[in-house]
Amino acid sequence: MEVFKKRDFYQALTIFIWILFLFITLATGKLQAYINKRFFPFTILGLLILLMLFVIKLKRFKKEEKENITIQSSLSFIVLLFPILLVVVVRPGSLPGLAAGKRGISQEFAGENVMEILKAQIEMEGQYKKLNIKQILTLVKNKPEEIDGKPVAVEGFVFKQNVSEKFILVRFLITCCAADATPLGIEVLYSNTGELKQDIWVKVYGQCRIEEGKPVIIAEEIKETQQPTDVYLY
Amino acid sequence: MKKEKENVLNRIVLITGVFFLLLVLNLWNSGNLGVIPQLFKNPRIQVFTIVVTAILLEAIPFILIGTLLSGLIEVFVSEEKIKKVFPPNRFLSAVIGSFLGVIFPVCSCGNVIVAKRLLKKGVDTSGGLAYMLASPIINPITIFSTLVAFSYSLHIVMGRILLTFISAVAISLMLSKNKDILKEDTAEYCTHNHNLSKTERIFHHAENDFLLMGRYLVLGAIAAGIFQTFISREVFIALSGNKVLSVFMMQILGILLSLCSFADAFVASSFVNMPSFSKIAFMVTGPMMNITVSILYSGTFKKRFVLKLLISVFFTVLILGVAGTFIGRM
Known part of the structure; x- marks a missing residue:
């Protein structure tokens, strides 16, 4: 041949x-x-x-x-x-939590049109507003009064750092590709953090408060969920 | 003897080829590849694979667009026409080169190929280099993404454009005395085969460029993947104590991360506590000399010239960036 x-x-x-x-x-x-x-x-x-x-x-x-x-x-x-x-x-x-640690989790984010979030029809789960991490961080930065003290329902994966009372709820934000994925995170206060496994996907229900310009969710309930089909935020 | 060796080699290559084909086909019925060793579930290997593949999937369309553009220039644009666009004056040629990206927005991977074609067509070294260095940044897409990433902060965007423009012009003038900088290109063996139609010639050039640059892109993506997997970005921030060091460290980070210039602004803006000019230096050094691009340079230019180019880019941006932090007080 x-x-x-x-x-x-x-x-x-x-x-x-x-x-x-x-x-x-x-x-x-x-x-x-x-x-x-x-x-x-x-x-x-x-x-x-x-x-x-x-x-x-x-x-x-x-x-x-x-x-x-x-x-x-x-x-x-x-x-x-x-x-x-x-x-x-x-x-x-999809990118595991290890990458979030290496990249450093941002708890601040500004590059999003805040009016779009306010205008959008936001789904409710009972009393909780379903928002994603990017939306919450944008609101905190631009319209803190719209989010401070409100009950929210947020999805993400668990990132723990040797503290038993709290963890960071993380989602990756992708601009072009996974190489530029930026981990966005929100601190969650939860007394049973020790029972949560690193990297599992959860839905957090709780009140969002702003402390020193950063959001903190005081969790009332945490449910384990499946990894969503859109793993990343865009 | 030699022939026998080649036969064995051919068989090896053939078997690898078939093996690849089978493996790729196996993606169809995703799930069972037999026993997947636990090793591959290791998060480090996962991150590495995802980053390498992501860089490639992101860059390959742009490489292809670049190769096609380069093929079009080769076949349709005559040397006289190109010389009309680039004036003989080296300075003006560099200035025009820096702004050519506004019309040809190819990202930093694709435009190395376009720059090579321009240089082959007889454009002065200064014009070709300025285009290569500046066009990934001074183009509508990158400018817009920088605006969005920094919440429409004009001084960051202007800083980025200015720093890019000044360094691109300065570097291309410094290096414009070097002639004969392109690597000998063995792949172009039948460039002058005039039996081919124009379309065939365009695609022939495009294919050569793709196969040649593709492998450098893969090597670059692998290097960037290794870095992204094993080294923590926090370390860099912790190390960048003062103004000079912060610019220097952010430059190194820009080189190692190998982000696309369309996206790097979003990563830069996430370094909330770094001085503005160090972020600008990150966004200028990255597209001009990150690992992926540097490896593409080494596939295009002679070794000595690549070295000169990388050193001049690094120090020019460092000096201008540090000057900026003191003047701008940002």
Whole structure:
């Protein structure tokens, strides 16, 4: 089989595997574990460009004088395909709490349009307003009177730091991709913190107070929940 | 003897290829890959994999857009036309290069390829370099995201644009005496094959660029992934006691994190207690010389020049940034 010696063949194969990988991550919704949904159109565009590269590559296949593969070029194909192998073998979920600790959790956030939050129809759960961590932090910064003393219901994962009476409820905020994920957090006062496991997803019901410019939730009830389908905030 | 060796090699490569194909297909029926060792559930390996893959998934479309743009320039824009845009004066050429990103908003990964094409087309070193350094920052998308990230604080945005502009022009003038800076490109073996149609030529160039830069991008993403997994950002903040040190440390952080210039402002704004100019230095140094971009440079330019470039970027931004903290009192 002459074709297996040709560099062109491996170039086409590499492009094809990347097309498959992009297509599968996009089609199965796995892409949102890596990048902000806003960038999906770019991924689709990238996929289309790759497809065109591939089609034209195949068309040209017979026309050209073909070069045989060398050690150097085979190494470069292995490098190009390494990340795909990594994903297939590791099967990553979403960023764990470890990353929150390494990045440093922000308990302040300002880059959100506060009027949108106020205007939006906010769901209620009994007396509790369902808000996400980003919304609460934005309100605290821009309209503290709208949130101080209000009962809220918030989702996130548990980040504990050797204190038995409180923990930080965390969600990652993604601007472009998981490399820039910023952990946003709110302190939660809860007497049974010791019983909560690190990294589990919970819903906290309680009163939100502002102390020294930062929100603190005095938890009345905490329920374990499933990880939400939108793992990150955007 | 040599031939035999190559045959063995070919078989190895073939087997790896097929192996990859099977593994990727296996993603379809997600769930069972047999026994997944507990090792892969380790949070460090998870973070590493997610960061590397995220950087690649984010950057690859932009690399592709860059390669296509570069192919278009190669085929459709003549050298005379390009010389009309870039005046012979080195200073003016650098100024124009710095603002070209407003028209061609390609991020820092894609634009290395475009800059290389411009240089190949005979643009003066100063113009090509200024475009390469400034365009990831001086472009509508980055400016807008910086505005949003810093709650519409104009002085941060102006500071970022000014620092970028001044350093890009200064660095490109300093380095513009270097000619013949591009690496020899073996992949372009049939650039002048005129049997190909124009479209085929565009895609041929695009493909060469993609396969060449793709592997540097992967290596860059792996380096950034290692850093993001193992080193804590808090350490950097704790170390940055005074004004000079804060600028220096934030520059190092910008280099190591390898964020896209469209997003780095959001990360910068989360360092609430750092002086403004250190955050600006973070947002200028990052897109100009972060790990990923530096590795892309090393795929494009000769080694000596890459070294000169990285050193001049780092110290120019450091000096200007420190000067800024004293003048601006921010």
